[in-house]
Amino acid sequence: MSTPTGFMEYKRELAVDRDPLERLKDWEEFHKVMSEEQLRTQGARCMDCGTPYCHTGIELAGSTSGCPVNNLIPEWNNLIYRGLWREALDRLHKTNNFPEFTGRICPAPCEGSCTVGLIGEPVTIKAIEEAIIEKGFEEGWVVAQPPKVRTGKRVAVVGSGPAGLAAAAQLNKAGHLVTVYERADRIGGLLVYGIPTMKLEKHVVQRRVDLLAEEGVEFVVNTEIGKDISTKQLVEDYDAVVLCGGATKPRELEMEGRELKGVHLAMDYLNGTIKSYLESNLEDGNYISAKDKDVIVIGGGDTGTDCVATALRHGCRSITQFGTVAKAPLERDPIKNPWPEFPNVYTLDYAQEEAKALFGSDPRAFSVLTKKFVGDAEGNLKELHTVQIERYVDETGRKIYKEIPGTEKVWKADLVLIAVGFEGPESTMIDQIGLEQDRRSNVKASYGQYKTNVDKVFAAGDMRRGQSLVVWAINEGREAAREVDKYLMGASVLP
Structure with a gap:
């Protein structure tokens, strides 16, 4: 435990990421690291909650609650508060081989189940995790440790x-x-x-x-x-x-016009860009480009979001991201989405934040079902047709989509990226x-x-x-x- 009243004395803080419009000019990480003093203060917000749900790692209501690798979060929060970084690194590595990955890309279900979140803002766990491992590398504490004995297996x-x-x-x-x-x-x-x-x-x-x-x-x-x-x-x-x-x-979209030029699977798009960037800084041209195109991403998950961010950096003319789910509420619903479930609330991920900064609005369109792709005489994609839907779960647990009459719409598009899962x-x-x-x-x-x-x-x-x-x-x-x-x-x- 850090300080008994830290969660009442200090407010939750997050690192201020790089400016959205500035980071669109490059392909570097958008994260920034908080100062040691800030991190120590955030560690002090970890309370003596008796049974910490942050490291439970269980599935609730179809999503993850707590940390699946059972990170010893209260322990290393306390160690950071006390300035014991080396000891915090040792505790972190006991449960997680790669905190430098999870500290960057994990959606932090630990924070969603943080006890402080019951009465206020949760502890800034993810930022502390990344800071611990990066401090370890900076100080030379993370070194190879080959086994002393080999089994021969x-x-x-x-x-x-x-x-x-x-x-x-x-x-x-x-x-x-x-x-x-x-x-x-x-x-x-x-x-x-x-x-x-x-x-x-x-x-x-x-x-x-x-x-x-x-x-x-x-x-x-x-x-x-x-x-x-x-x-x-x-x-x-x-x-x-x-x-x-x-x-x-990849999960496909079997529908009219799928064969048109300009309709691609998301992973083909992302992988090509990443490979070209690593090998030639995109100079070889061996990737699907969104430059000067009206782009639509079908899929509201992380892969779709990464497609949005990539298309923005290519220099797309416009960007829209379709999702079949309804827009989430601004605050957690205590009945339908109680703690310690992962909070289903409206947020802007990094790509949507960038699109809003560039084009003025959230690029997502909610409760949208794509009906067909339409092309020109040369077989090039020119538009797609959609309808608004209502989604509900039947008595067997199946997700049912009901089309809303009169909500049909035609969208102009030169490039469509399919990101509907695997x-x-x-x-x-x-x-x-x-x-x-x-x-x-x-x-x-x-x-x-x-x-x-x-x-x-x-x-x-x-x-x-x-x-x-x-x-x-x-x-x-x-x-x-x-x-x-x-x-x-x-x-x-x-x-």
């Missing part, structure tokens, strides 16, 4: 996203010989290709990858398991295999070794155990649970490593 990890990296880090810590296979040309999975540099600069990812390599993890890029190496061969060659390939099969993992590896799948096509493996129906093969992250948060991926990677260690050694000291 060989483990393959397929996929180098947050789940794969977390599994590799923990298995290497246990002394196993770990090889991570990545089909892309860079290690990091969606941390590199999927999340724009404005949210997570790639040198931050590479910094951690270099540390893992120093500790003994072997990384193999440009190698797709199931194609370059058969999945069956991989299982034969290693003592255990952990599949962390993600839920990368259907699950790709099937190549699954089919090659006969992995069982659940009703949503994810690899079937129980949470907390991660063992598939195939001997020696484990699955974790989005490939097992479906599209989810980075922090859940880290949680599953860590836990899967523990289960693999038990499988190989009979017992495990991993958390």
Whole structure:
């Protein structure tokens, strides 16, 4: 505990991000870091709440409440208040291998379940987390720590996203010989290709990858398991295999005009821009450009929001983001959305803030259903047709969309980006070794155990649970490593 009355004495503060119009001129992170004095004051707001829900990490009402990696938040808040940064870093690393990732891109469900939020503004947890790890790197406290003893057991990890990296880090810590296979040309999975540099600069990812390599993890890029190496061969060659390939099969929009030039999947758009930026600062032109175009993003989630931010930096003429959900209320509904559920309230994410600064309004259109795409004589997209909808849940729990008569509308568009989620993992590896799948096509493996129906093969992250948060991926990677260690050694000291 910091100070008993801190939550009453001090107001919640957040770092002032870079000016929206200024940051649109580059592709660098928009975050700023608070001063140590500010952070200490924010740490003092953490109260003696008896049972802190901030680190529970549970699912409530279809969303996450608390921290899935069970960060020891009250402990390191107290240590920051007391100026004990090195000790705070040690506490942070006990539960989270990569706080430099979560401190930047996690939506902070910990803050949504903060007890102070019951009677006021929650503690500024996320900013403190990022500050602790960055202080650790600045001071030279974060160094490679190779295991002192090797077991001789060989483990393959397929996929180098947050789940794969977390599994590799923990298995290497246990002394196993770990090889991570990545089909892309860079290690990091969606941390590199999927999340724009404005949210997570790639040198931050590479910094951690270099540390893992120093500790003994072997990384193999440009190698797709199931194609370059058969999945069956991989299982034969290693003592255990952990599949962390993600839920990368995009959900399509099957409708009239989908084949038109100018209609693209969001990840093709984002990945192309990120790759071109990393390789040539966008000078090679090997990406889908939104410059001088009227752009519509279909999808109201994080991927859609990242498309908005990217299109703004390309220099689009206009930008609109469609979502099928209604506009959220300004304040949490205490009946429909009680604490400690994640608060469903109206906010502007970084991209919407930028669009509003540039064009004067929030780019989102709520409760909109796209009906069809329309093109010109040359097959180029020129417009799309929509209708307003009401969304409700029936007695079986299904989401039902009811069109509102008379609300049809035509929107001018040169470029449409489809960001309506993912259907699950790709099937190549699954089919090659006969992995069982659940009703949503994810690899079937129980949470907390991660063992598939195939001997020696484990699955974790989005490939097992479906599209989810980075922090859940880290949680599953860590836990899967523990289960693999038990499988190989009979017992495990991993958390």
